[in-house]
Amino acid sequence: MSEFEKTPLNKVIRGSKRATYDKAQINGILDSHFICYVPYIHGNTSIVIPTAYGRKGNQILVHGSNKNRMLLSLLDQDLASLTVSHLDGLVLARSVFHHSVNYRSVTVFGKAHLIEDRNEKMEALEIITENIIPGRWGEARIPSEKELNGTLVVAIDIDEASAKIRDVGANDEVADHDLDVWAGVLEIDTLPGKIVRNTDCKPGVPTPESVKNFNIQNHSTQSES
């Protein structure tokens, strides 16, 4: 199946013309970011925590300390969700009302499972690390058994998902087109910046390939409306 089924849970109600349920497109958005926002129920409210992730097939993998409240709460919930979102630009219309942002956002719903098998945990940590910065797993010292034992790894099934994408120019009311107000998009770029070597880094160790090749480009090609 190349599309997620529309259900009461994942169906986009507001701005439904920007919605997509296409699996390839949803996976494309998931695979081009590495921070997801995971909400969990806590008492009479819910709390959201940003955390690193990787994708393995139809699961999102996250990790943390054995005492991580967010992860432990997710495991207690019947259903987990998470959102991944790229901010691609500011949409500046002639009217304040039609101001918006361009973005690519995915929301995933599914059950959270504890990964207990030692090899599956190690593989999950490799997938998360490689999703953040490809090539780094092979450069760094991999986790020891003690470190593995101190790490909670959780897989969240991508049972239901939907995306919302806005990637066009400003859409003003026709009555406003004659106003002497500029309209357009100010793109926002997310880019690798300065490389800051640790002062305690062993002399002679060169900047690794993973760092030199790192590329984070958070916006899709943008067409005008």
Next chain:
Amino acid sequence: MSEFEKTPLNKVIRGSKRATYDKAQINGILDSHFICYVPYIHGNTSIVIPTAYGRKGNQILVHGSNKNRMLLSLLDQDLASLTVSHLDGLVLARSVFHHSVNYRSVTVFGKAHLIEDRNEKMEALEIITENIIPGRWGEARIPSEKELNGTLVVAIDIDEASAKIRDVGANDEVADHDLDVWAGVLEIDTLPGKIVRNTDCKPGVPTPESVKNFNIQNHSTQSES
């Protein structure tokens, strides 16, 4: 009071040495971003939605359509929360285990209130717009009464809050310092990108000051560990 009280709700448990309750520092983080992540309880799960915001004193202001499920759910909850987070860099340690990210993150807890007064709504929309892109409110056509009536504006009290900040180099185990592995920080910059004028923009209308002056710089000064 210059600090938020530590309570069971806002007290940072994991990585508490990176926590701060200082109001000026928390407001500084809130005022240097314009997208917050708002979780809400929905059935047996919670869902998180990224949305634009502005701050007015001890309230966070958000808005949406009159039928926005997230906003309506918040108004029904006893307590709302939201998180604002800047991703400042990748922290690359010699060991995979000590990899991390540099970030500045704030979580706010408080009651959500509907803003009904026409002038307060207009002021809230101005605060949100000016927080996204300073100067834009004075350039664009402000909301009509009809547009105001179609907009839900919600204020979330900043009753409790805490921040977590990581802004240092990699912290490896001493036993790993001799490994031939590079350690350091790869900063991530969020910057204004291309300016894409709407094809239907009236000829002769120049690029406005708000766009020319826009500055989004999402990382703090970074010192090495």
